[in-house]
Amino acid sequence: MKLSRSSALLKRLQLGRRAVIAFPLVWLTLFFLLPFALVLKISLSEAAIAIPPYGPLLEYVDQTLHVFLNLGNYLFLLSDSLYIAAYWGSVKTAFIATLACLLLGYPMAYAMARAPARWQLLLLLLVMLPSWTSFLIRVYAWMGILSNSGLINNLLIGVGLIDSPLRMMNTQFAVTIGIVYAYLPFMVLPLYAHLTRMDNSLLEAAADLGSRKLNTFIKVTLPLSTGGIVAGSMLVFIPAVGEFVIPELLGGPDTLMIGKVLWEEFFLNRDWPVASALAMVMLLLLLVPIVWFHRYQSREFQE
Amino acid sequence: MIRMRRPNFSTVMLVLGLLFLYLPMFVLVVYSFNASKLVTVWAGFSTQWYGELFRDQQILSAVWTSLRIAFFAASMAVCLGTVAAFVMTRFGHFRGKTALSSMVTAPLVMPEVITGLSLLLLFVQMAQITGWPADRGMATIWIAHTTFCSAYVAVVVAARLREVDHSIEEAAMDLGSPPLKTFFSITLPIITPALAAGWLLAFTLSLDDLVIASFVSGPGANTLPMVVFSSVRMGVSPKINALATLIILTVSLATLLAWFFMRRNETKRKAALQEV
Numbered sequence: 228m229k230l231s232r233s234s235a236l237l238k239r240l241q242l243g244r245r246a247v248i249a250f251p252l253v254w255l256t257l258f259f260l261l262p263f264a265l266v267l268k269i270s271l272s273e274a275a276i277a278i279p280p281y282g283p284l285l286e287y288v289d290q291t292l293h294v295f296l297n298l299g300n301y302l303f304l305l306s307d308s309l310y311i312a313a314y315w316g317s318v319k320t321a322f323i324a325t326l327a328c329l330l331l332g333y334p335m336a337y338a339m340a341r342a343p344a345r346w347q348l349l350l351l352l353l354v355m356l357p358s359w360t361s362f363l364i365r366v367y368a369w370m371g372i373l374s375n376s377g378l379i380n381n382l383l384i385g386v387g388l389i390d391s392p393l394r395m396m397n398t399q400f401a402v403t404i405g406i407v408y409a410y411l412p413f414m415v416l417p418l419y420a421h422l423t424r425m426d427n428s429l430l431e432a433a434a435d436l437g438s439r440k441l442n443t444f445i446k447v448t449l450p451l452s453t454g455g456i457v458a459g460s461m462l463v464f465i466p467a468v469g470e471f472v473i474p475e476l477l478g479g480p481d482t483l484m485i486g487k488v489l490w491e492e493f494f495l496n497r498d499w500p501v502a503s504a505l506a507m508v509m510l511l512l513l514l515v516p517i518v519w520f521h522r523y524q525s526r527e528f529q530e
Numbered sequence: 531m532i533r534m535r536r537p538n539f540s541t542v543m544l545v546l547g548l549l550f551l552y553l554p555m556f557v558l559v560v561y562s563f564n565a566s567k568l569v570t571v572w573a574g575f576s577t578q579w580y581g582e583l584f585r586d587q588q589i590l591s592a593v594w595t596s597l598r599i600a601f602f603a604a605s606m607a608v609c610l611g612t613v614a615a616f617v618m619t620r621f622g623h624f625r626g627k628t629a630l631s632s633m634v635t636a637p638l639v640m641p642e643v644i645t646g647l648s649l650l651l652l653f654v655q656m657a658q659i660t661g662w663p664a665d666r667g668m669a670t671i672w673i674a675h676t677t678f679c680s681a682y683v684a685v686v687v688a689a690r691l692r693e694v695d696h697s698i699e700e701a702a703m704d705l706g707s708p709p710l711k712t713f714f715s716i717t718l719p720i721i722t723p724a725l726a727a728g729w730l731l732a733f734t735l736s737l738d739d740l741v742i743a744s745f746v747s748g749p750g751a752n753t754l755p756m757v758v759f760s761s762v763r764m765g766v767s768p769k770i771n772a773l774a775t776l777i778i779l780t781v782s783l784a785t786l787l788a789w790f791f792m793r794r795n796e797t798k799r800k801a802a803l804q805e806v
Contacts, residue, residue, distance in 0.1 A: 240709065244621070251614035251680070252626055255633040258677040262648030269651055279654045331550075334543035341540065348792060350544070352785050357551050359734045360781045363755050364774040367762050368554035371561065374766070376568075378557060411551065461639055469641020471741055476762065486643045493647065493745075503651070506644045517636060524635040524685075 263510070270503035273297050281499050300504035310505065313483040314512065320399065320484060321467035324406035328414040328463050329456065331407070336418035336455070337448075340425075351419065358412040366405050366476050373401050373477070397479025405473040410466070414459040421455030422448075454523050461520035465513055485509055555778055562771035579772040586769065589757055596737050596754040599668055603675035604732035608725055610676065611683025611732075616713070618684075619691040637681035646745030649674045653746060666748035674746045675739060679732035686731060690724035691717075734781075 272295065273282040284295055304310045339350045357365060372378045373395040380392035395401055425448070433443040471486040478484065485505065493502040562580075566573035583589065614634055618627070637645065653663055653670050663670055694717070702712045718725075740755035747756070761767055 243710065244624075247613060248617050248621065248624055248626065248630075251610055251617065251634075251684075252630050254610055254680075255614075255630070255677065258649065258652070258673060259633050259637060260629075262652040265651040265655055266644075266648045279658075331543065331547055334540040335547040338538075338540035338544035348796075349789060352789055353548060354551070356781060356785050357555065359731075359785070360555070361755070361758075361774070361777050362738050363740055363758055363762065364558070364770070364777060365554065367758075367766070367770060367774070368558045370762070371766050372554060372557060376571075408550070408554065411547070415547075465639035466641055469643050471643055472759075486641060489643050489647070490741075499651075502647060506647050509641065510644060513641070517639060520639055521632055521635045524638070525631050 266503045266506050266510075269500055270300055270507045271296050271298070272500050273299070274498050274500045279499065280497055297500075300500045301508070303501065304504055304508060309483070310485075310488065313485045313488045314508070316483040317468045317470075317485040318512070320402055320406065320482070321464050321470075324403050324410070324467055325414075325460050325464040327403070327407045328411055329460060332411055332414035332418055332459065333456075336415045336422055339415075339419050340422035347423070351416075354415050354419075355412050362409060363472060365409055366473055369401065369405055369408065369477060370396065373404075396477065397482070399478075399482050401477040402474050402482050402484070405477045406463075406467050406470060409473065410463040413462040417458035417462065418452065418455040421452045421458075425451050454526070457519060457523045461516055461523075465516050465520065468513060469509060555774075558771050558774045559778060562768060562775040564768060564771075567768060579768040583769050583772045583776075588752075589754070589769075589773070592752050592754045592757040595668065595751055599671050599675060599753065600733045600736035603672050603679055603736040604729045606672070606676040607679035607683050607732040608729045610680040611728060612687050612721075612725060614680065614684040615687035615691055616717070619688050634681050634684045637678045638685065640678075642739070642741035643745075645678060646674070646742040649677075649742065650745040665750065666746055667751035670746045670748070671743050671751060671753065674742050675732075675736040678742065679735050682731050682735060683728035686728040687721060687724045690721045694720050730784075 268284060269281055272284050274280060275282040282295065282297075335354070339347060339354070342350055370377075374380070375392040375394065375396065377396070379395065380389075383389045384392065429447055429451075430443060433447050438446070469486040469489075470484060471490050474482055474484040474487045475490075478487070489502050489505045489509070492498050492505060561572075563575050563577065564572055565576035565578070614630065617624075618631055618634070621627075649670075650666075653666055657663055698720075699712055699716050702716050703709065707715070738755065739753075740759050743753045744756060744759075747753070758770060758773065761770060
């Protein structure tokens with residue numbers, strides 16, 4: 228009697244456990260995973276003048292099922308040098324911006340982790356505050372600074388260093404500085420988290436054994452912060468590859484980036500299948516970085 | 531040894547980095563008080579652009595739309611993200627754990643154009659099969675924002691759950707408290723600060739999103755970033771500077787308040803430790 232009651236309780240617990248697991252699992256499967264399958268599907272269909280603007284993949288004609296798998300969109304991407312140039316431009320720009328973020332962000336995070344304890348929270352909030360304001364407006368700020376009649380050019384002409392304005396807006400330089408500016412907090416945060424967690428006694432031990440500061444940094448601090456470097460770099464690199472707002476506002480005709488090309492295919496040309504194929508290829512390019520990021524991030528969920 | 535230390539390289543970089551982060555925002559604020567319509571020429575102090583901002587019906591209604599979406603998206607994201615974080619940190623192994631943890635971390639880095647496009651295709655397909663959503667608008671933006679914000683909430687809450695002492699929860703369960711009751715009376719109060727932080731983060735992320743909302747929105751719903759974007763595309767406008775100043779002011783005040791409370795809690799905790 229007692230046994231069956233406790234087993235009924237156990238069953239109820241099992242059921243409850245499953246329901247709790249199912250809630251996020253079902254939501255994310257439906258609204259995050261399933262949509263990717265649809266992108267794949269649409270990328271294999273043909274563009275059509277219809278609502279929605281693509282042809283069917285399956286058709287039932289004369290009692291036989293016809294499957295249309297149209298690889299034309301992918302072949303089209305390969306045949307037009309514009310798309311390859313856009314992918315290459317995105318990866319290159321994102322890589323340079325990530326490197327710049329790391330070179331600026333690492334010393335910043337290091338100084339924060341070394342600062343007196345009562346300063347650390349304030350410094351962390353100061354670094355993160357810009358990212359809580361507005362991405363769009365922070366990119367917009369650079370339009371007023373870099374343009375031909377902007378702040379920097381006015382200043383340089385006023386001082387007499389240059390006669391005619393330097394062209395900085397709508398260049399590769401503007402796009403790169405925009406990405407560094409917008410994504411710097413996301414580089415500093417994981418680096419700081421790893422550097423504060425580090426055991427100081429390791430550094431003391433190294434110093435006691437006669438290791439010089441630079442040597443200690445390269446052999447102890449740097450390897451121990453690898454997780455932060457990977458997480459920060461991926462938090463900058465992956466979204467930067469697909470960035471749309473920054474090349475749209477700060478870039479020009481010679482700064483091709485794939486996020487902007489995809490946006491234009493979708494909103495201006497209304498070619499959903501080509502836009503989907505562009506997204507699939509971008510996802511494929513980013514698969515290795517995303518898996519890498521996930522491997523470091525999932526350690527945070529352990530214990 | 532008492533002497534002024536030579537400022538080291540990393541401290542200098544920290545100061546330079548903070549200047550780099552704050553100077554452009556400072557310029558935005560200064561030029562919002564410029565009398566000239568040309569943002570780059572200073573023509574005296576004026577607050578006229580603030581007046582024009584508050585007379586702009588399109589911006590005002592977009593603010594209201596965005597605030598409502600952000601409120602509901604952040605609230606749902608906190609529920610979803612907290613459950614996801616709890617399941618991943620406390621449930622040991624279960625089927626689908628790898629899938630769940632991938633789906634929680636991937637939205638953190640997924641380019642917005644991909645997320646936006648994929649969700650739009652989902653809504654179009656759903657409308658074809660089930661008839662819903664016939665019109666895209668606030669509801670579809672809410673679903674999209676909830677989904678990507680819940681990933682951020684999950685990371686914030688999971689970080690807190692890892693710090694919390696397991697043994698209190700185990701003690702409660704050993705004394706016969708059912709799991710659900712243990713969660714609500716033991717775990718939840720301990721992680722409340724993380725829930726608040728996660729909610730605020732989700733709220734700002736939703737308010738800020740342009741790309742995903744542009745994909746999944748319909749003709750009826752224009753969020754604030756969508757209105758700002760269409761104006762900014764035309765070039766620099768002092769009205770947007772005024773809006774930017776108000777946003778920066780609000781966020782700074784909220785951060786200052788958060789800092790004040792966090793520091794007070796810290797001092798309280800230290801005082802309590804000294805008494806023991």
